[in-house]
Every structure is written in C-alpha cells, then in structure tokens.
Amino acid sequence: MSASSSINSPAAALADVPRGLAGVVVADTEVGDVRGREGFYHYRQYSAVDLARHRSFEDVWHLLVHGELPDPVRGAAFAAETAALRRLPEEVTAVLPAIAAAGRGPGSGAGRGSGGGGGPLAGMRSALSLLGAVKGFRPVYDIDDRRRRDDTVVAVAAVPTMLTALHRLGQGLDPIEPRRDLSFAANYLYMLTGSVPDERRTRAIEQYLISTIDHGFNASTFTARVIASTGADVAACLVGAVGALSGPLHGGAPSRALDALDAIGTPDRIDPWIRERVLSGDRIMGFGHAVYRTEDPRSRMLREIAEGFGGPRVEFAVEVERQVEAILAELKPGRELHTNVEFYAGVVMELCGLPREMFTPTFAAARTVGWSAHVLEQARDSKIIRPAARYVGVGAPVVVPQGV
Structure with a gap:
C-alpha cells in the first residue's frame, strides 16, 4: 500500500514516534553505522x-x-x-x-x-x-x-x-x-x-x-x-x-568549542567557568553527543593528533577536558558527558592554519x-519517503466567512 493511500484509508492507524524520530529505523543501509553504546562507528x-x-x-x-x-x-x-x-x-x-x-x-x-x-x-x-x-x-x-x-x-x-x-x-x-x-x-x-x-x-x-x-x-x-x-x-x-x-544545531560546533577555550582563557578560570555553566544549565560546546554514551572515538583520535603537535593550546584543551568531566561527575552524578568530535577538531584545524570560519x-x-x-x-529504491503528520489545529471543516 502506498504512503498516500495508507494515510487516506479510514482504517489506517498512524504510528506515534519520538520527537525528532529518535531511535526510529527509517531505512536499511550498507554505507555504515554508529554504535553509540560501544563508542564505535564504521564505513562499510x-x-x-x-x-x-x-x-x-x-x-x-x-x-x-x-x-x-x-x-x-x-x-x-x-x-x-x-x-x-x-x-x-x-x-x-x-x-x-x-x-x-x-x-x-x-x-x-x-x-x-x-x-x-x-x-x-x-x-x-x-x-x-x-x-x-x-x-x-x-x-x-x-x-x-x-x-x-x-x-x-x-x-x-x-x-x-x-x-x-x-x-x-x-x-x-x-x-x-x-x-x-x-x-x-x-x-x-x-x-x-x-x-x-x-x-x-x-x-x-x-x-x-x-x-x-x-x-x-x-x-x-x-x-x-x-x-x-x-x-x-x-x-x-x-x-x-x-x-x-x-x-x-547541526554544524558549526568546532569553532564554538574554541570560542569556549578563549572565553575560559587561563587554567585558574576553568573550574569557576565550567561550574557556572553547568549549574545554570548551559550547554558546554564540544561536549556530549546525541548518539554516543561513551567517549566519541573521533575525539579520541583527534586528541592524539593534537597531542602530537603539542604546545600550550593543546595542553590547555586537555586540562579543560579533564576538569569538565570531573566537575560533571561531581555535579551531575550518573550522567556521562565526554568530548565529541568538535572539541579537538577545532584545536587540530587551528593548529593546521585553518581560520574558524572555514571549520564547518x-x-x-x-x-x-x-x-x-x-x-x-x-x-536504487524507487519508494519516495513520505511520512504523515498528525493535524492538531482547529477542527475542520469550518464555514468560510463571506467576503465583504
């Protein structure tokens, strides 16, 4: 049955799904996968x-x-x-x-x-x-x-x-x-x-x-x-x-993670800066991921690349990561939050001479x-992607007012 016919069928039942389709499988793919609980992803x-x-x-x-x-x-x-x-x-x-x-x-x-x-x-x-x-x-x-x-x-x-x-x-x-x-x-x-x-x-x-x-x-x-x-x-x-x-909400975080490092500025400001944002509920750019519940494997690799360059910027980033995770463990026990790909991506791209406006x-x-x-x-699949929406507006039909 086509998408349009199933929507119009009086016997059709619409399926409720989570907001943003979180966790909903919408297709099969051979391109790759992300296994967030394992901290692993693959191509083919x-x-x-x-x-x-x-x-x-x-x-x-x-x-x-x-x-x-x-x-x-x-x-x-x-x-x-x-x-x-x-x-x-x-x-x-x-x-x-x-x-x-x-x-x-x-x-x-x-x-x-x-x-x-x-x-x-x-x-x-x-x-x-x-x-x-x-x-x-x-x-x-x-x-x-x-x-x-x-x-x-x-x-x-x-x-x-x-x-x-x-x-x-x-x-x-x-x-x-x-x-x-x-x-x-x-x-x-x-x-x-x-x-x-x-x-x-x-x-x-x-x-x-x-x-x-x-x-x-x-x-x-x-x-x-x-x-x-x-x-x-x-x-x-x-x-x-x-x-x-x-x-x-999708792109742009690498430069914002560097902006956060700039805003912190010095090692002695890490603790108060992070605590203030955690307690106020603000997002800490470069930390957390929608899928990973463990360390982002991309972040781990990019941290190694950054450490290969060395220098004060890298040392400061590593210390910020360490303190953020420690403060979160203290203030938000049971909630793991690790660096994502954007945190060290910004550091690496900066080390390689890329301007921030070119990160994304x-x-x-x-x-x-x-x-x-x-x-x-x-x-290769001739089926058009055509989901349904649940109408929640004013009941229809309503008589259309006559023009003056």
Whole structure:
C-alpha cells in the first residue's frame, strides 16, 4: 500500500514516534553505522577510525562510492581521476565573486565561526546548484547507477575548489587554482592558504576529513536521502544536505568549542567557568553527543593528533577536558558527558592554519562523500519517503466567512 493511500484509508492507524524520530529505523543501509553504546562507528565493514589511521582520503572516498577499498593501482587511478575534476567550469568561476559578495551582505552572518547564514557554506549551495546545471546533472531517477556515481564524483571533487575560492574572495584575495599533483587534503590546504602544507599538517587534516565522511542518519544525511527518494539530481540532493548542515544545531560546533577555550582563557578560570555553566544549565560546546554514551572515538583520535603537535593550546584543551568531566561527575552524578568530535577538531584545524570560519565548510567538504554514498544507495529504491503528520489545529471543516 502506498504512503498516500495508507494515510487516506479510514482504517489506517498512524504510528506515534519520538520527537525528532529518535531511535526510529527509517531505512536499511550498507554505507555504515554508529554504535553509540560501544563508542564505535564504521564505513562499510571497516572501522572508520582505523581507516583514518591507515588509508588516504581518496581510498576511503572510493570505498564509500564504489563499495570497496582499492588496491594501489586502482587507488592511484581514482586519485588521478578525481584530481582532474577539481577545476571549476568557467560558468561557475565567473559568478563566485558575486556569491562571495552576497555572503558579506548585511545580516548574512558572514564571518561567523558557525558557518551559518552566510560565508562559504551558504555560497556552496549556490555554486553546487550552478555546477549541476552546467554539467548537465539529470534526475537520479532517469539515469543508471554509473552515471549517478560519475555525477557524485564530479560534485565532490569540485567542492573544495568552491569553498576555498569563496573564502578567499570574501577576504579580498584571489582564488587559487587547484593542483593535480597534490592529494585531496594537501590541495585543499594549498588552495586555502596559498602554500603547499607540510606532511604533518596534511596528514592531520586528512585524518580529520576521513573521520567525518559519514556518521549515521544525521539530519543532513537524512535530508539528502529524502531528496534522492524523489528522484532529484545529485546537485539538488547535496544542496539540501548543505542547507541542513548550516543550522546551528547541526554544524558549526568546532569553532564554538574554541570560542569556549578563549572565553575560559587561563587554567585558574576553568573550574569557576565550567561550574557556572553547568549549574545554570548551559550547554558546554564540544561536549556530549546525541548518539554516543561513551567517549566519541573521533575525539579520541583527534586528541592524539593534537597531542602530537603539542604546545600550550593543546595542553590547555586537555586540562579543560579533564576538569569538565570531573566537575560533571561531581555535579551531575550518573550522567556521562565526554568530548565529541568538535572539541579537538577545532584545536587540530587551528593548529593546521585553518581560520574558524572555514571549520564547518571543511567538515562539509568531507561529508559530501558520505552524502553522495547515501544518495547513490537511496536512488536504487524507487519508494519516495513520505511520512504523515498528525493535524492538531482547529477542527475542520469550518464555514468560510463571506467576503465583504
């Protein structure tokens, strides 16, 4: 029975579900899973953290989109294929200055660390839409799986070029053309800063990117799948996902976690600052997760990366983490609250030279791979996602008042 017929059927019974669909299974997936009680998540059959430790971003991208890790030959071929797609079409390049200027307008939110209403993340939506039109993306309903995969690869390869160009234009700088001879992560840093990064910073950003490619049916991933279920083109699916990510309840926490470190300032202020916020019921940015009931495995790995850099900033972050957990254990016994991915992600990205307004866009550059994998999976199912809503307004029908 179709969704519409079941809703209209007089015998149909609507199922009540938790607010926000928490804990509700809405689809089957082979892309990956998050096992929050265990503190574990995976891409396909592999631990996501192990992949971040031992493989390249391009290898994991291949895994998500093609379903398997490549051998060295196929991995090199895929890396070369995607590197060749980094340059934007002239039609897109020509409008980026106007998009960047619009992002700096009054009330746009440009420059906010959250990556909210304006800036590169908002510009990415416009640029992706245009890219899809220029490249002739067709509805996924009308094309085969090979063409769908090709469209996702074109989009993912172009996203870092869009984001870095929009950022630089917003700063009054010229965009930097991508290089084919650099890895995905190295090229991203190069286009952002104008300098080829050293191996340590490249690898740190690469591991961060890999660790954030996918993470269950979060709001942006679910949005991408809903749009894909309508048969829309790849660009439309990704634009919708970016729109969901732009909301402050979903994206933007890495910069806010750093803002909290700045607000605390010195070690002697940690205890009173944290106590005041815990007792007032305020959220401590960078702590807690909707799924994990133990330490976030991404946070654990990023803490190790940060400690590899060392320095006062890292030492201060580690001490803040220690005291927050101790104070919470004292004031909120039985309620475990650990650092999430955003806490040390902000520290690592800062150490690698990324400005705060690029933290969420950098996350989006990685997550586009995961969104693409889910779009491809959803496109193979011709069933549109069409839930019901319970009407709670004034009883209907009411006689319409006559006009005067």
